[in-house]
Amino acid sequence: MALTLTLPTPSRTLEAYTLRGTAPARPPAGVSFNRIAYSAAHVVADPLAAVDPWLTAAIDWDATIAYRRHLWSLGLGVAEAMDTAQRGMGLDWASSLELIRRSLDAAKDVPGALVASGCGTDHLDLDAVKTVDDVIRGYEEQMEAIEALGGKLIVMASRALARVAKGPADYERVYGRVLSQVRQPVVLHWLGDMFDPALKGYWGTTDLDAAMDTALGIIAAHAGKVDGIKISLLDKDKEIAMRRRLPPGVRMYTGDDFNYAELIAGDGFGAEPTHGKSDALLGIFDAIAPAASAALGELAAGNLERFHAILGPTVPLSRHIFQAPTRFYKTGVVFMAWLNGHQSHFTMVGGQQSTRSLQHLAELFRLADAANLLERPELAVARMKHLLAVHGVGD
16 A cells, blocks of 8 residues: 655645555675775664753764664664764764774674774864864874774864964874874875864865865875775765875775765776775665665676666755755754654754754755655654654644
């Protein structure tokens, strides 16, 4: 029987919407990839905690770790304590370190589970940061704490560094010091200001080509300490240009939530394998995990047409979730987890479930259905009806 509900339209009217009824793509057991694929994972808030949500992060640890086990079961790695986990946007450093510890502990029970953890400077009081030496000490403090747990680092972009750096030389100094000390190769993260306005002018300039030159120079000088770089600029041409210039063996991890399908598929450029394709470290993989896994399995099997058939329809959904203001994309990711039954509620750390409108969420629902991403359609419809009722909309 077809499932139907009433959804608002952009013209402020209501109309009946009937689900497509197409089963989601699912990977076979033991699926394998020929790309490294990390999902930046969200955290599940504790809605019963007696806290002020805007001020205190209350996390449901069991549900949060259960979602990571779900990602690992699909063959995806977990990029832990990143911006998808509301790092610096509701999740503080103390909670982030506890999240990293719990995730690393859980991964020990999962053969082959990949975890890489965000290392930044978000514990620093920005008003107290005066020099790049303060930034270096901040990075070192988090690096020491994560490596003491056995964690691999994702060196996150620093708001503090963007604030005090006078130019590219300051970035070279900070990253040089950090990379000279790491125990194992790291992933660098270039996060554009569409994700975080405080990072405008990262690498010492607002000229993206000049910024790329600085980042590539740092990587070339420390290539043995860099596994790869994730860039989140939502500009596929910049990503392709940069990956073609990376030192041999250094990977490009796409963070482009608008163009990931074609970037992962690659263009086969050059003799160096990492120059012709992107691996993945994506927030959208949290929301589309089964489809991402199934598509990557098809790609590894040489079925490029099937890869695009599965992953291509998810791109309009991702572009909607990550539309400006892009930093509010976490709301769409958690909304998808709620619709699909991976958590029992639609509340977020910091109360950020309120950052998107009912119109936005209704269109997200339609796009998720069009992309065959509603894993439990009856549940998704029931939960969407509850949300509509809270907003005064009913059948």
